[in-house]
Amino acid sequence: MSNVTKGSYSIILRMEISQGISFFEIASKINETGGDIIAVDMISASKDSNVRDVTVNVFDETHQERLVKCIADDPGVRLVNVSDQTFLLHLGGKIETKLKVPVKNRDDLSRVYTPGVARVCMAIHEDPSKAYSLTIKRNTVAVISDGTAVLGLGNIGPYGAMPVMEGKAMLFKEMADLDSFPICLDTTDTEEIIRIIKAIAPAFGGINLEDIASPRCFEIEERLKKELDIPVFHDDQHGTAVVMLAGLINALKIVGKRMEDLRIVFSGIGAAGVACTKILLSAGVQSKNIVGVTRAGAINRNETYENPIYNWYAELTNPEIKTGTLSDVIHGADVFIGLSGPGVLKVEDLKNMAKDPIVFAMANPTPEISPEEAAPYVKVMATGRSDYPNQINNVLCFPGIFRGALDCRATMINEEMKIAAANAIASIIGEDELNEQYIIPSVFNSKVVESVRHHVIQAAIDTGAARRIPRDTQ
Numbered sequence: 001m002s003n004v005t006k007g008s009y010s011i012i013l014r015m016e017i018s019q020g021i022s023f024f025e026i027a028s029k030i031n032e033t034g035g036d037i038i039a040v041d042m043i044s045a046s047k048d049s050n051v052r053d054v055t056v057n058v059f060d061e062t063h064q065e066r067l068v069k070c071i072a073d074d075p076g077v078r079l080v081n082v083s084d085q086t087f088l089l090h091l092g093g094k095i096e097t098k099l100k101v102p103v104k105n106r107d108d109l110s111r112v113y114t115p116g117v118a119r120v121c122m123a124i125h126e127d128p129s130k131a132y133s134l135t136i137k138r139n140t141v142a143v144i145s146d147g148t149a150v151l152g153l154g155n156i157g158p159y160g161a162m163p164v165m166e167g168k169a170m171l172f173k174e175m176a177d178l179d180s181f182p183i184c185l186d187t188t189d190t191e192e193i194i195r196i197i198k199a200i201a202p203a204f205g206g207i208n209l210e211d212i213a214s215p216r217c218f219e220i221e222e223r224l225k226k227e228l229d230i231p232v233f234h235d236d237q238h239g240t241a242v243v244m245l246a247g248l249i250n251a252l253k254i255v256g257k258r259m260e261d262l263r264i265v266f267s268g269i270g271a272a273g274v275a276c277t278k279i280l281l282s283a284g285v286q287s288k289n290i291v292g293v294t295r296a297g298a299i300n301r302n303e304t305y306e307n308p309i310y311n312w313y314a315e316l317t318n319p320e321i322k323t324g325t326l327s328d329v330i331h332g333a334d335v336f337i338g339l340s341g342p343g344v345l346k347v348e349d350l351k352n353m354a355k356d357p358i359v360f361a362m363a364n365p366t367p368e369i370s371p372e373e374a375a376p377y378v379k380v381m382a383t384g385r386s387d388y389p390n391q392i393n394n395v396l397c398f399p400g401i402f403r404g405a406l407d408c409r410a411t412m413i414n415e416e417m418k419i420a421a422a423n424a425i426a427s428i429i430g431e432d433e434l435n436e437q438y439i440i441p442s443v444f445n446s447k448v449v450e451s452v453r454h455h456v457i458q459a460a461i462d463t464g465a466a467r468r469i470p471r472d473t474q
C-alpha cells in the first residue's frame with residue numbers, strides 16, 4: 001500500500017493521438033495495465049491527430065505511474081497533460097462564504113452595515129448573550145489545527161493541514177448544516193495556541209480542535225475547556241473514541257464477548273489512542289486487560305518516559321508488565337485497536353490473537369494492516385477508510401455531537417454526552433442487519449446525525465450542561 005493513497009481515484013490523460021493509430025489500441029493498453037476507462041472526450045481534431053481527454057480510474061500512485069509511462073512510451077501518442085481529479089476538485093479551495101440576506105442597494109447596506117448595524121452591536125454590548133441570536137455564533141464552529149498530526153501524515157504544518165480542515169468544514173455543513181471556519185495556526189506553542197483560540201472564541205458556538213499532536217493536544221484541550229464557556233472538543237480524541245466504542249459495542253454482539261472480559265492491545269498512544277482507552281474504561285473494559293504499544297514497544301511501569309502521558313498509561317495498564325514489540329504482546333488479545341501508522345500489524349500477529357479477533361486498524365490514510373491481508377484471520381475488521389466496509393471514522397460523530405451541543409447551547413461536551421453519542425451510533429444498526437461487514441452505519445446514513453443530536457441533547461440536559469432546551473426536545 002502506498003503511504004499516501006490507496007483505493008481507486010480518477011486521472012485525466014490528455015493525449016494527442018496520431019492519425020492512423022486507432023483509439024482502441026490505446027484503450028487496450030490502458031485496460032491491460034488495469035486502468036478502468038470511465039470517459040473519453042474529443043478535445044480537437046486535425047488531419048494529423050486527435051486530442052482526447054481520457055478519464056481513467058487507477059488503484060494508487062504506483063498504478064498511475066505505470067499507466068502514464070505506458071502511454072508516454074507509445075510512439076503514436078503525445079501525452080499532453082495528466083491531471084488528477086482530486087487535485088482539480090481542490091483548485092481554489094472547497095468552501096466559500098454565502099450571504100443569507102441581500103446587499104443590493106443603499107437600503108440593504110444601511111441595515112447590514114453602518115449605520116443600522118450599530119444598534120445591533122450596542123444591543124449585544126449591553127447583553128452579550130444576544131450574540132447567540134444576532135450573530136453567526138449559534139451555528140458556527142471553529143475547526144482549528146496547528147498541522148502537527150494531520151491524519152497519519154504527521155507534522156506537515158498549517159498549510160498542509162488546510163485541505164483536511166476545509167474538508168471537515170464541508171462535512172459539518174453537509175451532515176449537520178453547521179457553518180464552520182477552517183483555521184490553521186502557524187505556531188506550535190501551547191500557550192500561544194490557547195491564547196489565540198480564547199481570543200477568537202467570541203465568534204463561535206464551539207471549538208473543534210483537529211490534528212494537534214499529543215501530548216500537547218491534552219493540555220490545550222483541558223485548558224480551553226476550563227477557560228471557555230463553549231464546547232471545546234478535540235475530534236481526534238473524542239470523535240474517534242465515540243465511533244470506535246459504537247463499533248466495538250456492535251462487534252461484541254457478533255463475537256458474543258463482554259467488555260469486562262476483553263483483552264485489548266492498542267498500537268499508538270497518541271491523541272486518539274489515549275481517548276479510546278479512556279472511553280473503553282468508562283464502558284467497562286478493565287485496565288488490567290489493556291496493553292498500549294508505541295514505536296518504542298509496550299508501555300510498562302518498569303520504564304520512565306519523557307512523555308507524561310506514557311507514564312500515566314504505564315501506571316494504569318499492563319500490570320503484568322509485558323514488554324517488547326507489538327508482535328510480542330498481541331498473543332491472546334481479543335481486540336486490536338490501531339491508531340498509529342501504516343503496516344505495523346502483521347498476519348502472523350493476527351494468528352496469535354484469541355478466537356474471533358476484532359481488528360480496528362484506524363490509521364489514516366493507510367491502516368495498520370490492509371483488510372485484504374487480514375480478512376482470512378479476523379472475525380470483524382474495520383478501518384478509518386471509506387473504501388472498505390466498517391468505516392470507523394470520527395466523521396460519524398462530530399457533526400451530530402456539535403449539532404446537539406450547539407442546539408442546546410451546551411457549555412461543554414462531557415463524558416455522558418459522548419457515551420450517549422456512541423450508543424446512538426451503535427443502535428442505528430438493527431439486530432437483523434448486524435453482520436461482520438456491517439457493524440457501523442455509513443457516514444451517509446441520514447439517521448446518524450439526528451440520532452446523535454437527540455441523544456447528546458438529552459444527556460446534556462440530564463447532566464446540567466445544556467443552557468436551553470430546544471423546542472423539539474421539550
Ligand SMILES: NC(=O)C1=CN([C@@H]2O[C@H](COP(=O)(O)OP(=O)(O)OC[C@H]3O[C@@H](n4cnc5c(N)ncnc54)[C@H](O)[C@@H]3O)[C@@H](O)[C@H]2O)C=CC1
Nearest residue numbers: 151152214268269270271272339340341363364384393394
Ligand atoms: N479513523 C479515525 O477516525 C481516526 C484515525 N486517526 C489516525 O490515528 C493515527 C494517530 O492519530 P493521533 O492519535 O491523532 O496522532 P498522534 O500524533 O497524537 O499519535 C500517534 C501515536 O501513534 C504512534 N505511532 C505512530 N507511528 C507508529 C508506528 N509506526 N508504530 C507504533 N506507534 C506509532 C506515536 O508514537 C503516537 O503514540 C493517525 O494515523 C490518524 O490518521 C486519528 C483520529 C481519527
Ligand SMILES: CC(=O)C(=O)O
Nearest residue numbers: 150151152236364394
Ligand atoms: C479522521 C481523522 O480525523 C484523522 O485521521 O485524523
Ligand SMILES: [Mg+2]
Nearest residue numbers: 151210211236
Ligand atoms: Mg483528525
